Amino acid sequence: MKKIVMTALMLAIATCAFSQMKNVSGAEGKLYEPVDLPGAKAQIELAMADPSTANQAKTYWVAGQVYFKIYEDEFKKKAMNASYDQNIMDENLLKSVDAYIKCAELDVKPNEKGKIKPKYQKEIKSSLKQYTNYLVNEGLENFNKKNYESAVNLWGKYLDMPKVPVMQSENLKADTMYNEIKFYTVHAASSVPSKKQEAIKFMEELKNDNYKAETMYEWLYDAYKNAGETDKFVKTLQEGIEKFPSNKFLMGSLINYYLESKKENEALNYLDAAIAKDPQNPQYYLVKGEMFLKQAKFAEAISICEKAIGIDPNSFDAQYYTGFAYIKKAEGMDNAANNIKNQKKYLAEKKKVKAEFGKAVPFLENARKIKPEDVTNLNLLKTAYYRVGNGAKYKEIENVIKKLNN
Numbered sequence: 001m002k003k004i005v006m007t008a009l010m011l012a013i014a015t016c017a018f019s020q021m022k023n024v025s026g027a028e029g030k031l032y033e034p035v036d037l038p039g040a041k042a043q044i045e046l047a048m049a050d051p052s053t054a055n056q057a058k059t060y061w062v063a064g065q066v067y068f069k070i071y072e073d074e075f076k077k078k079a080m081n082a083s084y085d086q087n088i089m090d091e092n093l094l095k096s097v098d099a100y101i102k103c104a105e106l107d108v109k110p111n112e113k114g115k116i117k118p119k120y121q122k123e124i125k126s127s128l129k130q131y132t133n134y135l136v137n138e139g140l141e142n143f144n145k146k147n148y149e150s151a152v153n154l155w156g157k158y159l160d161m162p163k164v165p166v167m168q169s170e171n172l173k174a175d176t177m178y179n180e181i182k183f184y185t186v187h188a189a190s191s192v193p194s195k196k197q198e199a200i201k202f203m204e205e206l207k208n209d210n211y212k213a214e215t216m217y218e219w220l221y222d223a224y225k226n227a228g229e230t231d232k233f234v235k236t237l238q239e240g241i242e243k244f245p246s247n248k249f250l251m252g253s254l255i256n257y258y259l260e261s262k263k264e265n266e267a268l269n270y271l272d273a274a275i276a277k278d279p280q281n282p283q284y285y286l287v288k289g290e291m292f293l294k295q296a297k298f299a300e301a302i303s304i305c306e307k308a309i310g311i312d313p314n315s316f317d318a319q320y321y322t323g324f325a326y327i328k329k330a331e332g333m334d335n336a337a338n339n340i341k342n343q344k345k346y347l348a349e350k351k352k353v354k355a356e357f358g359k360a361v362p363f364l365e366n367a368r369k370i371k372p373e374d375v376t377n378l379n380l381l382k383t384a385y386y387r388v389g390n391g392a393k394y395k396e397i398e399n400v401i402k403k404l405n406n
Contacts, residue, residue: 044062064103089138289318336349
């Protein structure tokens, strides 16, 4: 009796498996005349869901074809300027890629005798290589329409292709387009809240591949800061400055962080260490000068900015900041002088104030030579001439500003 029951059970299992294989064959048959794509999709998805056929390479080989045919059907409508559904195209293209990747994975698994007999590897490699173009193009279509989430999904699949075992011999990363697509994927992912971490992942990869690395350090700082990951954005800034010491944004952002966090000593220590390591880099002196300006330490700002001028006299920033520091120092002296009651001391102090304003003039004139049309510098220079009583120069600068503003 047990033998009869066991035989019946085995027969039932075999019948079920045969039934599901019929779904695979049936789906494949519906790809040809008369074509029935909805029917093919329904049958292959039944086979993919059934344990008896869910782990067979052929199931996913057929699934890849079915999904691609659906994509291709919509693509033809699009090419003929007929009504088409971009979402159907994107969804089925992605499903086709996933199905072929799964097929390739199952195709190299040992059979019941422990032997590996791959059947689909060559065809899959050829198809996936062709699909990279479709993924890129459909991603671009979505990107241009501001469908950023779909663009990330499509480009992300393209970018993951070199990790697929069957595609590793193709060296897709060597394609000059590869990192460019990754760069635009960062743009798209940064616009989708649910894709922020994906954007960060791609930024890190581009940075490590030295593709637009300076920009990636800036973007990563913003991304980590917006995510509230302080340790990571500080580390990113420090690494970025190490590689790009002339980048004002990175250096300024780090110093601002230190100052906003009431870590002035850390800011100074960092800059002093940077100067000791690279004493001929004027940028470090300028940033230190800017820091002193924010702290209203004008004498210190003047001293450090003059060191920057000594290294690079043609630096507009160095000349301008030095002149600006003299102006601010003079204004502070002037405010203090106005509180002096003794007439003699008051006049003596006013004389010193005028002399201090005068010290700003040569630096601001040097800045003017470097950038003749910088209105901010010209306005400061006009103020300096006014405060030293040079009416002719004041009028000259005023006329220059008027011409620039017209």
